[in-house]
Amino acid sequence: MRQMEAIKNYLYQLVHGEQTGPGAKMLLGILHGMSVLYAWSVSLALCLYRIGFFKRHRLACKVISLGNITVGGTGKTPTAQRLASIIRDLGYRVVILNRGYRAGWKGNVGVVSDGRKIYMSVSEAGDEAYLLAKSLPGVPVIIGRNRTETGEYAVARFNADVIILDDAYQHWQLERDLDIVLIDALNVFGNNYILPRGTLREPLENLDRAQVFLLTKVDQSSDDARGHIREIATQYNPAALVVESVHKPKCFVEVADWYGDFRNNPVDLAAIKDKTVMAFSGIGNPSSFEQTITDIGAKEVCAIRYPDHHVYTMAEMQYIMEQAVDKGATALITTEKDAVKIPAEFIHSQRPLPVYVLGIEVRFMEGYAEFMTMIGRMAEDKKRG
16 A cells, blocks of 8 residues: 555656656656547547436436546545535435545445444545544435445435535436536646546546536635636636635644544634644645645644555654654644544554644635525425425
């Protein structure tokens, strides 16, 4: 697993121009050729779905897809949390389907949570699915690679009114009533190359399938960046609604308290004002997380980064703590997605510094009213049906 992470990290640096030399140029040429083949296969498969050669399955409920057109973090997990909580609070039965990336559990349909009890550990469910289950009381979370099978289970077992497909823009087997594409306002469309030469999952013209473009972290981006995104979105899909959102920090929770019940014992954000802190993360876009800590008011943010979905060892956590002490930090800060993968042995050990988990809430900004109207009408159609 560690070797695979190292390879992924090298390839990421390579396609972003951070690796140079004759060997790097040769490898980029090979990757470019593979990208052409990959783009062709994606276009062919999509065409076969569109003409009906491959059949798409319709569930007996409303289906919302959250996804992106790039590899890497755009904020899907906190957005899924926010959207599910809104639909739940409107009085509808909502279920989240997650594929269970890096899940230890290998069955067809896995119930991470029934909305009342969590049945899987983080290693069994995968970090994203486990975090969704922990953060959403009243919302069942199911994992499985076949969304048709998990979707039918959600309808039969939980009588779902609305299903949210987490990371499913490229999952064409299921019909959906709303396709939401998340676009990171800090990273936009990666390096504009298709996998594996770049980070695009499919060509930009395939943005035409979406009904909503959700720009994330717009408070950390420039007007020019947002304008560029809107220009591209309008070019390929002028009918789609464009919504902007921010990742609003709520509070800190000491990691030991967070494991018990993260709604208890919150620590005010002002606790790190004018202080030196150590940030550590294994997420798709660590720079945004670190910028958030700076925006809160930290005097200096020292950072240690790991690959996305990284699982921490006891030795790594001890190393992070040692680095924080050496740099004069007053606390360690990490994300909720990382917190679920910190060893319990470290969490409950005697530590010289607190480890704070930063709670984030997605807030919809421009386009919010139209977006909520769209969601409400779609859910109401299910109730009338």
